Amino acid sequence: MKLIISKHNLGLWAASYICARWNKRTKEPFVLGLPTGGTVEDMYAALCGLVKNGKMSFKDIVTFNMDEYVGLPPEHDQSYHYYMKHNLFDHVDAQPQNVHILNGMASDLNAECQAYEAAIKQAGGIDLFLGGVGRNGHLAFNEPGSAFTSRTRVMELTPSTRKANSRFFGGDENKVPAKALTVGIGTVLDAQELLFLASGTSKADAVAYLAHGEISENWPITALRTHPRATLLVDPEAASALAGTVKEQYQQALASQPDKDVILTL
Numbered sequence: 338m339k340l341i342i343s344k345h346n347l348g349l350w351a352a353s354y355i356c357a358r359w360n361k362r363t364k365e366p367f368v369l370g371l372p373t374g375g376t377v378e379d380m381y382a383a384l385c386g387l388v389k390n391g392k393m394s395f396k397d398i399v400t401f402n403m404d405e406y407v408g409l410p411p412e413h414d415q416s417y418h419y420y421m422k423h424n425l426f427d428h429v430d431a432q433p434q435n436v437h438i439l440n441g442m443a444s445d446l447n448a449e450c451q452a453y454e455a456a457i458k459q460a461g462g463i464d465l466f467l468g469g470v471g472r473n474g475h476l477a478f479n480e481p482g483s484a485f486t487s488r489t490r491v492m493e494l495t496p497s498t499r500k501a502n503s504r505f506f507g508g509d510e511n512k513v514p515a516k517a518l519t520v521g522i523g524t525v526l527d528a529q530e531l532l533f534l535a536s537g538t539s540k541a542d543a544v545a546y547l548a549h550g551e552i553s554e555n556w557p558i559t560a561l562r563t564h565p566r567a568t569l570l571v572d573p574e575a576a577s578a579l580a581g582t583v584k585e586q587y588q589q590a591l592a593s594q595p596d597k598d599v600i601l602t603l
């Protein structure tokens with residue numbers, strides 16, 4: 338996999354990459370896996386700009402979001418339905434029938450998860466899965482210990498994730514739902530290509546573990562290393578805990594071309 342450390346705006350970087358991949362699409366529909374979270378807000382703003390300027394269209398793009406809280410209705414301002422509507426879908430030309438977000442209000446959550454897997458298959462699989470990274474290395478809502486073969490399912494959130502996400506719930510971790518629906522790590526790994534983003538020092542441990550640690554289900558982020566076309570794009574703060582030879586390679590690359598992205602192979 339590639340670890341790219343960039344001083345440029347990660348959101349702009351990712352949006353330009355999505356646009357380039359969409360322009361080079363080899364099959365219809367082009368299918369995107371989409372995340373939520375603070376890290377990717379700039380990416381959505383940049384994608385809206387690209388669509389507004391006629392550089393990209395969502396008309397024929399099919400999307401699948403990674404996850405959703407259980408028990409939050411779509412109009413709740415912390416639901417991922419709400420996030421996607423306000424950050425992307427209100428501003429682009431996506432067709433409603435092409436947009437898929439797990440329904441955390443479904444009466445039968447397991448059936449909802451199975452139907453989601455079937456819908457991904459029916460769309461021909463995901464071409465490019467975008468994602469963020471949790472502070473504890475979680476991917477989507479796959480908490481530490483999730484099998485790399487896991488599929489879409491109900492997940493109990495860890496205290497650490499509820500604490501991290503409480504910043505969106507007025508600082509009260511008890512207001513963060515205890516459960517979520519999430520695509521599995523196996524669902525993510527089935528995509529043709531992965532582009533994950535991590536920014537800020539709060540992600541530095543997870544990035545360092547990815548670079549130096551063993552591939553382990555205790556660190557879901559390390560699943561990226563098992564995929565043939567995975568990239569983790571990080572800012573210098575998220576790269577600040579790198580050590581050993583990876584750190585040396587990073588510093589050497591920076592010293593020779595300080596303004597360029599550093600691309601490391603892990």
Ligand code: GLP
Pocket residue numbers: 372373374375376377403404468469470471472476477478498502
């Ligand atoms: C949540 C989401 C993840 C996301 C993570 C990081 O837990 N379920 O998909 O990657 O938060 O979010 P942020 O970018 O806000 O740090």
